[in-house]
Amino acid sequence: MNSQYTAKDFKNEQQIKWCPGCGDFAVLNCLHKAMSEIGVAPADTAVISGIGCSSRLPYYMGTYGFHTIHGRGSAIATGVKVANPALSVWQITGDGDCLAIGGNHFIHAVRRNIDINIVLLNNKIYGLTKGQYSPTTERGYVTKSSPYGTIEDPFNPAELAFGARANFFARTIDVDLPSTTECMIAAAAHKGTAVIEVLQNCVIFTDGIHKYYSDKENRADRTIYLRQGEKMIFGKESNKGLVLQGLDLKAVTIGEDGYTIDDILTHDATLHDPTLHCKLAAMEGPELPLALGIIRNVEGINYDQAVVDQIHRVQANTQIKTFADLMMSGNVWEVK
Amino acid sequence: MNSQYTAKDFKNEQQIKWCPGCGDFAVLNCLHKAMSEIGVAPADTAVISGIGCSSRLPYYMGTYGFHTIHGRGSAIATGVKVANPALSVWQITGDGDCLAIGGNHFIHAVRRNIDINIVLLNNKIYGLTKGQYSPTTERGYVTKSSPYGTIEDPFNPAELAFGARANFFARTIDVDLPSTTECMIAAAAHKGTAVIEVLQNCVIFTDGIHKYYSDKENRADRTIYLRQGEKMIFGKESNKGLVLQGLDLKAVTIGEDGYTIDDILTHDATLHDPTLHCKLAAMEGPELPLALGIIRNVEGINYDQAVVDQIHRVQANTQIKTFADLMMSGNVWEVK
Amino acid sequence: MNEQVKVKELDSVVIRFSGDSGDGMQLVGNIFSNLAAILGNEISTFPDYPAEMRAPQGSLAGVSGFQVHLGASKVLTPGDKADVLVAMNPAALKVNKNFLKPQCVVIIDEDSFTENDLKKALFQTNDPFQELDLKNVQVISVPITSMTKAGLESYGLDNKSAVRCKNMFALGLICWLFNRPIDSVTPFLKKKFSKKETIMQANIKALTDGYNFGANTHATVTTYHIETNEHPKKGFYTDINGNTATAYGLIAAAEKSGLPLFLGSYPITPATDILHELAKRKDLGVKTVQCEDEISGICTAIGASFAGNLAATSTSGPGLALKGEAIGLAVMAEIPLVIVDVQRGGPSTGLPTKTEQSDLMQALYGRNGESPVVVIAATTPTNCFDAAYWSSKLAVEHMTPVILLTDGFIANGSSTWRIPDLNVYPSITPPFVPDSIKDIWKPYLRNEDTKVRYWAVPGREGFEHRIGGLEKDYTTGVISTDPLNHQIMTDTRQEKIDKIADFIPELKVEGSVDSDILVVGWGGTYGHLSSAVNSMNASGKKIAHVHFEFINPLPKNTHEVLSQYKKIIVCELNLGQFAGYLRMKYPEIRIDQYNKVQGQPFMVSELIDRFTKLMEEK
Amino acid sequence: MNEQVKVKELDSVVIRFSGDSGDGMQLVGNIFSNLAAILGNEISTFPDYPAEMRAPQGSLAGVSGFQVHLGASKVLTPGDKADVLVAMNPAALKVNKNFLKPQCVVIIDEDSFTENDLKKALFQTNDPFQELDLKNVQVISVPITSMTKAGLESYGLDNKSAVRCKNMFALGLICWLFNRPIDSVTPFLKKKFSKKETIMQANIKALTDGYNFGANTHATVTTYHIETNEHPKKGFYTDINGNTATAYGLIAAAEKSGLPLFLGSYPITPATDILHELAKRKDLGVKTVQCEDEISGICTAIGASFAGNLAATSTSGPGLALKGEAIGLAVMAEIPLVIVDVQRGGPSTGLPTKTEQSDLMQALYGRNGESPVVVIAATTPTNCFDAAYWSSKLAVEHMTPVILLTDGFIANGSSTWRIPDLNVYPSITPPFVPDSIKDIWKPYLRNEDTKVRYWAVPGREGFEHRIGGLEKDYTTGVISTDPLNHQIMTDTRQEKIDKIADFIPELKVEGSVDSDILVVGWGGTYGHLSSAVNSMNASGKKIAHVHFEFINPLPKNTHEVLSQYKKIIVCELNLGQFAGYLRMKYPEIRIDQYNKVQGQPFMVSELIDRFTKLMEEK
Ligand SMILES: Cc1ncc(C[n+]2csc(CCOP(=O)(O)OP(=O)(O)O)c2C)c(N)n1
Ligand SMILES: Cc1ncc(C[n+]2csc(CCOP(=O)(O)OP(=O)(O)O)c2C)c(N)n1
Ligand code: SF4
Ligand code: SF4
Numbered sequence A, B: 001m002n003s004q005y006t007a008k009d010f011k012n013e014q015q016i017k018w019c020p021g022c023g024d025f026a027v028l029n030c031l032h033k034a035m036s037e038i039g040v041a042p043a044d045t046a047v048i049s050g051i052g053c054s055s056r057l058p059y060y061m062g063t064y065g066f067h068t069i070h071g072r073g074s075a076i077a078t079g080v081k082v083a084n085p086a087l088s089v090w091q092i093t094g095d096g097d098c099l100a101i102g103g104n105h106f107i108h109a110v111r112r113n114i115d116i117n118i119v120l121l122n123n124k125i126y127g128l129t130k131g132q133y134s135p136t137t138e139r140g141y142v143t144k145s146s147p148y149g150t151i152e153d154p155f156n157p158a159e160l161a162f163g164a165r166a167n168f169f170a171r172t173i174d175v176d177l178p179s180t181t182e183c184m185i186a187a188a189a190h191k192g193t194a195v196i197e198v199l200q201n202c203v204i205f206t207d208g209i210h211k212y213y214s215d216k217e218n219r220a221d222r223t224i225y226l227r228q229g230e231k232m233i234f235g236k237e238s239n240k241g242l243v244l245q246g247l248d249l250k251a252v253t254i255g256e257d258g259y260t261i262d263d264i265l266t267h268d269a270t271l272h273d274p275t276l277h278c279k280l281a282a283m284e285g286p287e288l289p290l291a292l293g294i295i296r297n298v299e300g301i302n303y304d305q306a307v308v309d310q311i312h313r314v315q316a317n318t319q320i321k322t323f324a325d326l327m328m329s330g331n332v333w334e335v336k
Numbered sequence C, D: 001m002n003e004q005v006k007v008k009e010l011d012s013v014v015i016r017f018s019g020d021s022g023d024g025m026q027l028v029g030n031i032f033s034n035l036a037a038i039l040g041n042e043i044s045t046f047p048d049y050p051a052e053m054r055a056p057q058g059s060l061a062g063v064s065g066f067q068v069h070l071g072a073s074k075v076l077t078p079g080d081k082a083d084v085l086v087a088m089n090p091a092a093l094k095v096n097k098n099f100l101k102p103q104c105v106v107i108i109d110e111d112s113f114t115e116n117d118l119k120k121a122l123f124q125t126n127d128p129f130q131e132l133d134l135k136n137v138q139v140i141s142v143p144i145t146s147m148t149k150a151g152l153e154s155y156g157l158d159n160k161s162a163v164r165c166k167n168m169f170a171l172g173l174i175c176w177l178f179n180r181p182i183d184s185v186t187p188f189l190k191k192k193f194s195k196k197e198t199i200m201q202a203n204i205k206a207l208t209d210g211y212n213f214g215a216n217t218h219a220t221v222t223t224y225h226i227e228t229n230e231h232p233k234k235g236f237y238t239d240i241n242g243n244t245a246t247a248y249g250l251i252a253a254a255e256k257s258g259l260p261l262f263l264g265s266y267p268i269t270p271a272t273d274i275l276h277e278l279a280k281r282k283d284l285g286v287k288t289v290q291c292e293d294e295i296s297g298i299c300t301a302i303g304a305s306f307a308g309n310l311a312a313t314s315t316s317g318p319g320l321a322l323k324g325e326a327i328g329l330a331v332m333a334e335i336p337l338v339i340v341d342v343q344r345g346g347p348s349t350g351l352p353t354k355t356e357q358s359d360l361m362q363a364l365y366g367r368n369g370e371s372p373v374v375v376i377a378a379t380t381p382t383n384c385f386d387a388a389y390w391s392s393k394l395a396v397e398h399m400t401p402v403i404l405l406t407d408g409f410i411a412n413g414s415s416t417w418r419i420p421d422l423n424v425y426p427s428i429t430p431p432f433v434p435d436s437i438k439d440i441w442k443p444y445l446r447n448e449d450t451k452v453r454y455w456a457v458p459g460r461e462g463f464e465h466r467i468g469g470l471e472k473d474y475t476t477g478v479i480s481t482d483p484l485n486h487q488i489m490t491d492t493r494q495e496k497i498d499k500i501a502d503f504i505p506e507l508k509v510e511g512s513v514d515s516d517i518l519v520v521g522w523g524g525t526y527g528h529l530s531s532a533v534n535s536m537n538a539s540g541k542k543i544a545h546v547h548f549e550f551i552n553p554l555p556k557n558t559h560e561v562l563s564q565y566k567k568i569i570v571c572e573l574n575l576g577q578f579a580g581y582l583r584m585k586y587p588e589i590r591i592d593q594y595n596k597v598q599g600q601p602f603m604v605s606e607l608i609d610r611f612t613k614l615m616e617e618k
């Protein structure tokens, strides 16, 4: 893009207070970079967050920012966007902030399809409060609040988002900066709620939790980066691919068992029916690669625009232009 | 079943205060009937609700009951069940109570798979507060709070439940008493969170909203009642069926276009993969019939049982049996 | 009873229309009060719905009433008891038995007083009047249903539609009773039934039949003649309830301040009509988001405020409880926000359709930490307009959340309202950062006089900044955990609110200013307290009245006013919250209390009794 | 400085361990205080974490401290200022500069005072002591890091692991300074590193090296000898912080009442440790549900209470705000519930890791409607046990929600605790409906003495019933909108709480009971107020002290006590909430205030100053 901005325009001088090595740093850098490419002025950008380590991010932005209260980021961002649709509105949130206390606002923002971009930093833990399990923590995981292991299954953020009828969902890993940046740029281009889940490493409480997928060495074999219109191919040698068998996705090796490149699925993030997106988002190792990239990207009516449209429609057909007009439009009599 | 109870044992003398003709009456009757067949004593049954017309239901039960606050039924029912797993716990809720203010507790109860039965009376409106749109109201619908039509798409409760990883989901129509009763009985038998969506008519604010599907005349053609292990057949003449084409469900007529009974899908509510259940639940007219009956019914670990199991496991391996034991187990010194 | 036609000349009269929920009593009540207002009467009305749920037809729980008080000069309440009751069925009679004046007129629909109807209303005998011990009443028993049907035979209506017109027959009767020309009614019916010509005609016919029946009948009763106000202030008038007035106040403030209006809300009785009213106002560009819950209601509003709108959220008590945490955020972020709480009977779900003043302490203190906000209480249905306007003004100009307390009584009650001229309302000037101080500006730079920070709205270049709920450094606005700074910020937030006392009107004592006794009230009890005080003064019992609209901060002359009276009695519809608050602020002032927690407004008569007793006490 | 070894005999001493978050200061602080306690000292400790977020290594924001106050007899606070500071880096020195006594000893790790380290702590020069104007201190500068490493060469540890042992070297030094035998330390290390033999040995080695360094060094300083308490009460002792004591109090109450314990909670600083502690107690059958939010936390607890458990929920201020609506439900439903609020700095997110007493008003009034609850405030870390026990007892026996207020200071602070004998604690008897009254029982049938309704727990045949948040009929318990009934129920709910005054201990005045001046406090300021008062009385300045643990209802003799003093000063860590509450209740009593809102506890010295001034005022 031809943006007049550089990443520096989106930074500020605040001392950053995450633990050295925290995955949040990478996400912050990506956001600076992405915004510089998106080309909306810092003054026209608002970054909203709740509470959590991840939610501190707005302090490190050179834009307008609001570090609000725990879990309410989606609702507050909704208000910002509806009040002033000209702003580019971002919500930064964590797995606790977004999916525990903030779950309801999240699913309703997604359902309404407000044009905000939600960056969900998923470290599968409550970092800020020093290590309790979150709604994305795997069953059995031992944390300060689950000394004998948790006894609940986690949400898959993508599944929940699709259950709430999400039109845009992307997934990336903190260590993969170019992809994260790319997904952020795409999210900004999408009109409606865009959710980007970033698998983020917490060096203190869940160090290595995403290692199985994020390790440089195995990443190519254990993840697949989906690209619009391209074959679903992965693997160190780009020789593995995904095929559909009945309703099941299967990973195959091209050239083995009679599979050719033509058998491999082509990614279409714009399919209206979310079934395949949902299946892709649900893939897990070791049988299947973890899906990364933009899994779904569908156009829909976005709420903030619909508000504006409805106002225009009504205003085109009314005599009531001012408070005084309104007053005289009712059941009024005059005393002379 | 061989229950010692009759419906009467689950009723009480309170004057019922729903509008004459309200669909809630039918659901109440079904619940009385279902409970009498389930065979759990009224004293061992707790019916919990939030606020709404539908949420008044506990007052009309001969069981223990708690009419709580708006949206919190799932959380309160969770507490009841975890505190005393021996109770049969039911939550009665409406589309507003459950999916607007109560959305977060609902998805988390479903995720945790607490063994409660949630009866969701969906009339696509806030009845008690006299007619505002709800999260299940169709886009464009005019209500008191949307004088120019709503500008949001609704949730499909099934999709949201599946997004939260529901193991049991059934759908029925208020006027179909036997099916509703049957689904309630199955929900009670299921260990874990069971959601039953009842399409309920509000004679005051959304009269006829479910008519397209509920009308006696067309019901057979416009809905399909799914039964475990049976072919997915519907229609007045039982000659229509569902087939899968790629990832799409299609309604066909048996004997036409070369389709035979063998092509028709067989319903298996116990499939672990929710994909097909999700597709079935998402079906809509006019192309496809609305799915009724038990759409998904899968076994999983339920939370309240897991709590008990974990306690037993820990207790089997500890010397700490009393408060006094606990006190002496730490870093203790004696002053003599 | 029933002697001959006498025309009573009255100063004011209270009429209560009562019937089953389906009988259309709200409609006739509304029409009649409008009519009266147009003809130059002052009015005050109050609808008395059954609880939210519909109850069986004919049952006590299903009774729906509408009371209107009309008079020649200022009418302050809808009245304690009725001079005339229209009871469309036995349940309506029973429910209202304690609200009838001696010698009042009761009009009943004979056709609905059958044995069956009496049973539904749980009467034991066939003589409801005797059973209720109603002796001194003038009963006009009219076969309203059958006469309505008979009169409409030629209209080709089905039975149900014809019967539905019986409320108009009743209205016709009342018009006769009060010397009101029925042609003034027809415009209302024409508007209401504009799309149903036959129904409109049928309604007019029933109305006329009712009027004529009254005029022709030999069963004569007192009829009434109310003076009309000869010299009302010139201008345009309408009749308005408190919720609508609140909505209009916000709209007016938005227009005056030049800020777009945003409402984030979740439906809840009895506040929902504010949302309904504002949702209609797309014509004026009002944005309403019906949220998933109350927390989202206030949080969307906080977001909208951050983005530069005049932001409001509306709710009732349980909803306010849910908003507490977010109000704290608005306190800390120092952004404008109007929070409307239409109080209802509590605690918990309580009595959702009833009125109460029991959210005062919650409004003042229902949040963690030291988090002062402005609290304003509207006094009457029409005052809701001014109170909402003032709430917006203070919120915007002082960068603070303002909680506006109204209540179920004034929210649903209505009175005549002279349409305001916005030009004479004080201006509302958002404290936008002037470009001139760009160099020294920091997000929490304050006007040192008012302690108000400057507002830099997103979209403005060069003022990008971050705010949040953590404590901030007084000078730089960045997060600070410094102990002394926290003290300074805490004191400053308090001082900012305290200083608002310089910007609000002082108290004005009404009644006999120089008496020994001062009646103190706040919010929605104004009408009743004022009526009681006026009536006592009129009968020579000197008593003064002061009424609080501004609760936090209190008006500057509060102490001065209170300290001038020997006896002070604080009257409120709770267990004494405002009394406690005053004691906290002015422990040296001795205060008596009069409290009532019954889901009902005061009765003027009980107030007069209490005040008279207080006078007599040594 | 640095003359020769002197042994100082002291009554009490304050030691502060301070370093970077990663330096293990909490661990050595803990071990040292345990050690002291075991050797017969009274202790009071307070960890002073940085804000929740980790800050860059070596930065001011990253400093983590642990203060311990040990003494021969009752030690009431962790102490205002330190006699000895261990500063592992320049940042630690800087952060603590205002908390040092004159002539105190400062031990620094020479290796961490390089130019680079000084820069990280924003020093301008190379002489930090001069720059901070610290003159009257005795500095022991020891190359702790390098000596630790040198001592561990033979252990085959990587550099990081070896350096990590430096905290033990420092501990060894301190043991030497305080004449503490280091063999008492080894059991702690054995336990802590039981699974890592080499690490354990390395730690012991570093400890010994530190001790020996002290003993052998020629850089002599004052060393200390603290008397040990000769006659402590016999029994078993441990050392406990307030959050753990709170958890234990609930466990004890559950055992005594025979009810299973249930906690529904959502993590929040500084309350989370209560959840952690109870989550561990599966052995005792405790059920904890970590909920999706605070509302679910309290709602699951309400459900558990309905189902017959002893139910609790734990949170801090912002979480309490979210629970307001549900507390109202518990009030209306009249079920037992303990709500623990560990207060922190507010408003909004405020100062999450700091202490404050600013949730009092919220606890009393933060809900819609007239909804009285019991409010109790714990006074010290160990008193949290009793306060939690009492909260449970009153909740269960009086069928009411109880809000237990603790605060960040006592929650994280710890002291020596004599392990209680549950047999001497009062019994807890749930008011289960007796079978004998089955025939007349209704869900809201009350014990007319206490106004407590009987408890019928689901599962019991013949008592099936429905309750809820709507107003109920006094006699039958079914929904009622009757005005008078609402008044009666409102009054009854209030009366039920008021009557609890009959069941709680009366106030006991401490200090010089017969002086003119009364210091009034509540909750977690007990230690500081008491220390100040004791010290003044010891120096002949007569002053009395009364401390409130029961806030609502107030103890029965409150008015009597207060009215005996000429001057009353209410001291609290807020802007005067309890003072206001007392004025509301007893307007005739004149009250002064001393307030501090700095996220910090009082300092004993500032209290003494203030009280002395008050004495001198006419
Ligand atoms: C109302 C409220 N409840 C609880 C908290 C405590 N709290 C702060 S952040 C947090 C969880 C953070 O987890 P997540 O969103 O995953 O962020 P992370 O720190 O892992 O980035 C909690 C429980 C709070 N600040 N406010
Ligand atoms: C905290 C709170 N917010 C709002 C309300 C008002 N309220 C009561 S029921 C309801 C919606 C009910 O809708 P639904 O759950 O669909 O029930 P229905 O009446 O349609 O059966 C609302 C908004 C309330 N009672 N409490
Ligand atoms: S605790 Fe974890 S998530 Fe938080 S800043 Fe440190 S590494 Fe990052
Ligand atoms: S308003 Fe609708 S949902 Fe409520 S009772 Fe009446 S018909 Fe039923």
Ligand SMILES: [Mg+2]
Pocket: A052, A094, A095, A096, A121, A122, A123, A124, A125, A126, A127, A134
């Ligand atoms: Mg996290």
Ligand SMILES: [Mg+2]
Pocket: B052, B094, B095, B096, B121, B122, B123, B124, B125, B126, B127, B134
């Ligand atoms: Mg509904």
